Amino acid sequence: MASGTVRYWAAAKDAAGVAEEPFEAETLGELIRRISGNPELERVLRRSSFLVNGAPAGTRDPGTIRLPEGAVVEVLPPFAGG
Template structure:
């Protein structure tokens, strides 16, 4: 099980109520379950978001298959509007 930090951007930051928080999880799937438990607004944003793990895009990989290393930084990026 790794420890690290999760950073929230834009609507995810608003829904989480913090810019970042520490985590303890082995996979991105486990982390997403932990951070959204009892936080329906954040869960709704996370379902639409993309993720970076240590700067690398997760893309379409299954979250349960994305292993988190010790000291990892996970960034939650909701869809951005603009042009």
């Protein structure tokens, strides 16, 4: 099982109540399930995109994206404007 840091941005940060936290998970899908504990954060996660060590997860199945040891996963909800 890999350990690393998940960083929350904008609405995800508000919903999580923290800017970042440690995690243990093998895949991005497992990590998403583990952090989906509160309904507000779960709602934000469904609309968010994810970066794993700076690389976009894109439309790939999160269950197929393996997380390396020490990974930084960033949760990016949709941003207004642009």
